[in-house]
Amino acid sequence: MSSIARGGRYCKYLRKSRADELREAMGEMETLAKHDKALDELASRLGIEVSCTYREIVSGESIQDRPEMQKLLAAVRSGEWDGVLTMEVERLSRGDSTDQGIVGKAFLFSDTLIITPMKVYDPRSESDMEYFEFGLFMSRREYKAINKRLVNGRIASVREGQFIGKTAPYGYRKAVIDKMKTLVPDEATAPILKEIFDLYEGGMTMRQIARRFSRMGIPAPGGQDEWVCTSLSKMLRNDVYIGKVHWRRYVYKTTLADDNVTVVKQSVPNSAPLIYDGLHEPLVTLEQFERVQMALKDNKAPKKDGTVLKNHYSRVLVCAKCGHGLRYDEHRANPYLVHRNSDFCRTRSTTLAKVDDAVVSALRDMVSDFEVELSDPSRSLRAKRFEADTKRLTAAIEAAKKSLGDNYDRLERGILSETEFVDRREVLNRRIDEATAELESLEAPDTSDLDQKISNLKELIAALRDKNVSGMSKNKLLKSIVRRIEYRNGEPGSPDQMQLEIFLK
Structure with missing residues (x-):
């Protein structure tokens, strides 16, 4: 049976629980600092030295949402630690049975102790592991119960007209009045929000409004120098400005990835959100809001059936300076990839053919390097x-x-x-x-998948050079192999000195 060895290798794992966050909100001491000190004192009493601390900053329900837990489990599986100090076993996992099984097996197969102020769990002890698994099971039930109470409390608050969002919409700031969470107009931004509705109703496009405010030096939402149409579009459609509050405007759609193991969560609009009258003062009249919604609907371009994708770099090629994608355009029947008009990021556009040539050249260099690595890994x-x-x-x-x-x-x-x-x-x-x-x-170079990478890159090169392959097919193939391509070039009017940096998946 394992025992605590004074010369062993030990680490700490720190994570806040939902109850900790609630206590902090009421003014208690920062949880991680308090637990860090308590585990240091525990290590001192046991006569062991802790050489690494995993601090979980994010509050995720599952392992895939907790990067420090992923690092810890990888280290545990590799046998790096003789023991892990944590305040309670429940800190290790509050996920579903799959997550709990992953955590339990990692400690069991590596013979790694779990050391808490109340008890030391020995993975070779059947009774300890049963107690450990029971603790995780009860933790999961407690988590669900707490979460249900929190959700019910939030719904009740929204029904009362309270605003419970994390950040106040542009034009407002959060406030608590008579113990009720609400919004009050922000003296600096509320007039700008009203002007946005007035300008759009008066016939200005979102692009014209964005350019107007950017040139006037008015800070955009989030503090950026440049206004963008997407932010304006969200504002013009947000009925919080006519005094409404919501619950679950967006919901998470959970699916399994192609490996049938990884859980993928995607935020999608809720078809039936709960909408109530808020306690806050509207910034826009109902009549003006409805007129703006009609204008937005009238200006929305109809979808065309059988649309052909001409830009096969769509959602792959982005400007390295501002992060925006380049759009497809044609000049005298010559296809171009054009950078958007901007007063803050002025990047020269270039022809689609030049981008293709540069991408193919870079991919060929990658193939050559991978082939060298395959023949002699130390030279790569x-x-x-x-x-x-x-x-x-x-x-x-x-x-x-x-x-x-x-x-x-x-x-x-x-x-x-x-x-x-x-x-x-x-x-x-x-x-x-x-x-x-x-x-x-750091990940040591793995040559086991080089054959497949080389094959994929050669397939992509051939597709980019084949005029008979559709833009949609090229785009899908690009997205399956390339994470993103960063584009750099001089300002308009300067010589074309395009540079690309390709990031593979």
Whole structure:
């Protein structure tokens, strides 16, 4: 049976629960800091040293939504740790039975201890594992019960007309009046919001309004310098401005990916959201809002049946400076990829043929590099980069650990005070944790899939060169292999000096 070894390798896992977030909202101490201190004290009592801390900042229900848990499980499976310190076993998983099984098997097969202030769970002990699994099961039931109460409370608040959104819509700021959450007009942005409705109703297009406000130097929603049509469109359609509040305007549609394992969540509009009269003051009259909705409907371009996709780089090729995609256009029967008109990001457009040539050239270089890697893995750029990064991070960790040891020595000799020692230790431990996390995230070059990658790239090259392959087919093939292509070029009127950077999946 496993036991706590003083010279073993141990780490901490910290995560907030829903109850912790509620207590913090009521003014209690920050949870992760409190738990971090408690686990340090536990490690000190047990006489063990913690060399890494996994801090879960996001609050995700499943493992795939919690990046630090994914890193921890990968390390546990590889046998990196003899034990993991956490406040409760429930902190490790509150997901469904699949998630709980993943967590349980990772600790069981790697013989990794789970150390909590109340109990040490030994994966080789049948009774401990039963207790562990029962704890996760009860945690899941508690999570569902808490979530149900929270949802019911939110629905009740919306029915009362309260605004419970995370951020206030443009033109408002959040407030609490008579213990009720609501919105009040923002002195700086409410007049601008009203002007947007007035201008659009008066015949201005969203593009003209966006350009007008950008040139006037009015900050866009989120603080950006440039206004965009998508933000204006959402504002003009948002009935919060006529005093409404909603519950579940969008819902999550859950499906399984092609591997039948990965859960994919997609936010989609709810066909039947709950809409109530809000407590807040409307910024737009109902009559004006309805006139704007009619104008939006009239200006919406009808969909054409049998539309042919001409830009096979759609949703793949983006401007590296502003992130917007390039649109397809034709000039004298010559296909172009055109950058949008903008006063803030002025990037030269170029012909579709030049982009094709550059992409094909870059893909051929990738094929050559992969073929070199396949014949001699040590010569590849990926291998050299991995080796250099590994050496750099390992050296940084060793240097920080040496400094930590030197500080212990200075403390014993009275050169450092306890306060100075604690401050320096915190800085060095953070440095070690960050370098360790980066080191763990490095992926050694894997040559097992190179044959398939080379085959896929050659297929894509052939498709891009074949005029008989439709734009839709090219686009689908691109999206299956390439994550994105970043486009750089000079300003309009300058020489065409296009540069591309291709990111594969």
